[in-house]
Amino acid sequence: MHSFTEENYLKAIFHLLLKTQSATTNEIAAATGTKAASVTDMLKKLAEKKLINYARYQGVTLTDSGERIAVGIVRKHRLWEHFLVDKLKFKWDEVHEMAEELEHISSTELINRLDEFMGHPQFDPHGDPIPDCNGRISNQHLQSALHLKKDQTGKIAAVADHSPAFLQYLEKTQLTIGQTITVTGLTDYDMALVLNNSQNEFNISREVAKNLLILV
Amino acid sequence: MHSFTEENYLKAIFHLLLKTQSATTNEIAAATGTKAASVTDMLKKLAEKKLINYARYQGVTLTDSGERIAVGIVRKHRLWEHFLVDKLKFKWDEVHEMAEELEHISSTELINRLDEFMGHPQFDPHGDPIPDCNGRISNQHLQSALHLKKDQTGKIAAVADHSPAFLQYLEKTQLTIGQTITVTGLTDYDMALVLNNSQNEFNISREVAKNLLILV
DNA sequence: TATTTTTTTTAGACTTGTCTAAATTAATTC
DNA sequence: GAATTAATTTAGACAAGTCTAAAAAAAATA
Numbered sequence: 102m103h104s105f106t107e108e109n110y111l112k113a114i115f116h117l118l119l120k121t122q123s124a125t126t127n128e129i130a131a132a133t134g135t136k137a138a139s140v141t142d143m144l145k146k147l148a149e150k151k152l153i154n155y156a157r158y159q160g161v162t163l164t165d166s167g168e169r170i171a172v173g174i175v176r177k178h179r180l181w182e183h184f185l186v187d188k189l190k191f192k193w194d195e196v197h198e199m200a201e202e203l204e205h206i207s208s209t210e211l212i213n214r215l216d217e218f219m220g221h222p223q224f225d226p227h228g229d230p231i232p233d234c235n236g237r238i239s240n241q242h243l244q245s246a247l248h249l250k251k252d253q254t255g256k257i258a259a260v261a262d263h264s265p266a267f268l269q270y271l272e273k274t275q276l277t278i279g280q281t282i283t284v285t286g287l288t289d290y291d292m293a294l295v296l297n298n299s300q301n302e303f304n305i306s307r308e309v310a311k312n313l314l315i316l317v
Numbered sequence: 318m319h320s321f322t323e324e325n326y327l328k329a330i331f332h333l334l335l336k337t338q339s340a341t342t343n344e345i346a347a348a349t350g351t352k353a354a355s356v357t358d359m360l361k362k363l364a365e366k367k368l369i370n371y372a373r374y375q376g377v378t379l380t381d382s383g384e385r386i387a388v389g390i391v392r393k394h395r396l397w398e399h400f401l402v403d404k405l406k407f408k409w410d411e412v413h414e415m416a417e418e419l420e421h422i423s424s425t426e427l428i429n430r431l432d433e434f435m436g437h438p439q440f441d442p443h444g445d446p447i448p449d450c451n452g453r454i455s456n457q458h459l460q461s462a463l464h465l466k467k468d469q470t471g472k473i474a475a476v477a478d479h480s481p482a483f484l485q486y487l488e489k490t491q492l493t494i495g496q497t498i499t500v501t502g503l504t505d506y507d508m509a510l511v512l513n514n515s516q517n518e519f520n521i522s523r524e525v526a527k528n529l530l531i532l533v
Numbered sequence: 534t535a536t537t538t539t540t541t542t543t544a545g546a547c548t549t550g551t552c553t554a555a556a557t558t559a560a561t562t563c
Numbered sequence: 564g565a566a567t568t569a570a571t572t573t574a575g576a577c578a579a580g581t582c583t584a585a586a587a588a589a590a591a592t593a
Contacts, residue, residue: 139581141542146579158541158588189430202422210416214405276543276591342571355551357572374558374571452561512539 103152105205108174109133110143111152112204114163115171125160169236176232177212178204179225184215186226193226194268209234226270228259228278228314246284246294246305246313254283255315262312274303276313319368321421324390325349326359328420329366330379331387341376365523384451392448393428393528394420395441402442410484425450443484444475444494444530462500462510462521462529470499471531478528490519492529 103111113132117124132141141157148155152167163171181203185196191299208210213234216222223239224230232238257280260271271277275298285302286295293304305313319327321327327347333340346356357373364371368383379387396420401412422428429450432438439455440446459474473496476487485494491514501518502511508519521529 104579126537135580136582138543138583142580147415189427189434191430199422199424199427202424206415206418206422208418211401211415214407216404234339250563320549351550352552353571354553354573358550481581 102207103170106143107147107150108170108205110140110147110169111163111167112178114153114161115168115175118162123160124162129161134194142208172232172236172238173209174204176234176236177206177233178211179229180215180219180222182225182227183219183222183231187219187222192268192272194265194272196226197263197265224259224278226278227263228257241316243314243316246282246310246315247307249294249315249317251284251286253317254281255317256281257313258316259314260312261314267309267312270309271313274305276305276309281317312315318423319386322359323363323366323368324386324421326356326363327379327387328390328394330369330377331384331391334378339376340378345377347370372459388448388452388454389425390420392450393422393450395445395447396428396431396435396438398443399435399438399447403435403438408484408488410481412442413479413481440475440494442494443479444473457532459530459532462498462526462531463523465500465510465531465533466498467500467502469533470497471533472497473529473531475530476528477530483525483528486525487529490521492521492525498531 110129110266111135113129114124114191117128117132121128126137126140129144131135133140144153144155147153147167148161151164152170153161153163155161167173178200181200182196185191186193187200191199216231221233222231229242230239241258244255245261246255246257249255252278257276257278259278260267276282280298283297283299284294285297287293288304291306293306294310295302295304325415326345329345330340333344333348337344342353342356342360345360346353349356357415360369360371360377361381363369364377367380368386369377369379373378394416397416398412401415402409407415432447432450436447438447446455446457457474460471461477462471462473465471473492473494475494476483492498496514499508499513499515501513503509504511504520507522509522510526511518511520
């Protein structure tokens with residue numbers, strides 16, 4: 102099939118296109134932890150294989166088959182993360198690295214059985230949607246907590262920052278997926294959000310709020 | 318840690334030493350699907366890292382740390398095979414290739430959790446013992462069905478050939494792990510073994526018998 | 534628009550693991 | 564024990580993926 106490395110590039114391009122509508126050489130280098138020169142080489146190779154559309158100096162997009170592969174990797178990543186948390190009882194901040202390896206296990210039959218074993222979960226532990234076996238991804242229209250209006254209530258549905266530090270912070274402050282919160286105001290001093298989670302009231306920084314994705 | 322490739326060499330050497338008491342360049346080449354020249358290169362590298370004892374033209378043995386790594390890979394392979402069969406309902410002839418990939422997932426915490434999730438199984442689907450988290454491997458003294466005496470009874474405990482063809486044959490003839498069999502004689506024509514499995518009587522070739530491992 | 538800065542690409546080199554072909558060592562046979 | 568055969572190693576090359584440094588193109592700025 103495709104190499105581990107090719108899969109990682111396709112995945113990185115997929116995520117970049119989703120987040121910023123563009124995928125440039127430098128962005129891809131940053132995302133894959135390589136240098137721009139290496140990226141250029143790989144882009145030529147992926148274009149050769151018709152997995153990306155590439156014209157030099159122009160950035161890239163995925164072809165249909167490139168996107169199919171990328172979504173397959175994302176599906177595997179998220180299903181394995183779900184497995185690790187739901188079945189093996191890892192915490193949500195512990196699973197990323199393992200899933201980075203597991204997502205390259207090639208068998209699609211394996212991943213489909215795993216999906217079935219877990220009852221076809223819709224979302225991974227960070228609230229990201231799990232593509233189905235045909236590559237379809239459900240789209241919830243979430244918004245950053247930063248954009249909630251005063252007295253607006255919503256449910257924490259996903260997080261935009263997957264770093265262990267952020268996830269541990271959320272865990273500690275009970276800002277976990279499924280929790281319902283209400284914005285009761287802003288602090289004068291630093292415009293931090295004042296939240297109410299039905300038990301008590303507390304503040305979160307604008308940076309934290311930005312990375313909390315809310316289903317209104 | 319160690320590369321995928323290094324791990325495969327160590328595993329191959331481990332299995333060869335177990336089976337034939339020796340691991341020569343050509344044997345390793347055959348086991349890893351490479352050429353002798355490539356093996357020599359890798360042996361130098363593994364010796365450099367003190368994972369094997371190597372003197373040229375002399376074959377190799379594993380050092381303690383080499384063996385520790387090899388046993389770790391075997392543990393992962395067998396636990397994943399157990400998972401695939403026990404939890405994901407794959408057949409015992411379908412899991413080898415997937416386990417060949419899964420055995421290289423690096424996290425030992427993951428494999429220990431998987432072990433616990435499955436209730437610390439002792440044997441994999443082919444009857445091979447699963448090393449514990451300290452690398453200890455239980456040793457049942459099995460013997461090939463070929464060496465059973467007339468009227469001797471035993472229980473099928475493992476198989477020496479893991480090929481899908483062999484496993485499917487056993488499945489079809491109900492010669493699966495746990496079955497109790499009795500040797501009631503030999504055919505005059507080709508010395509095939511006449512077996513009785515408490516329900517009916519049938520013959521198996523000496524080749525098949527050789528690969529059936531029995532707990533007497 | 535001309536110049537500077539940034540981004541991207543090219544050129545050439547390195548590493549890992551592989552190969553073939555040739556040379557060397559060990560084992561076998563006469 | 565000498566000659567042949569088999570096994571192993573060396574030498575040199577290649578592919579994948581990476582790098583640094585330099586060149587080229589695009590974008591930003593004056």
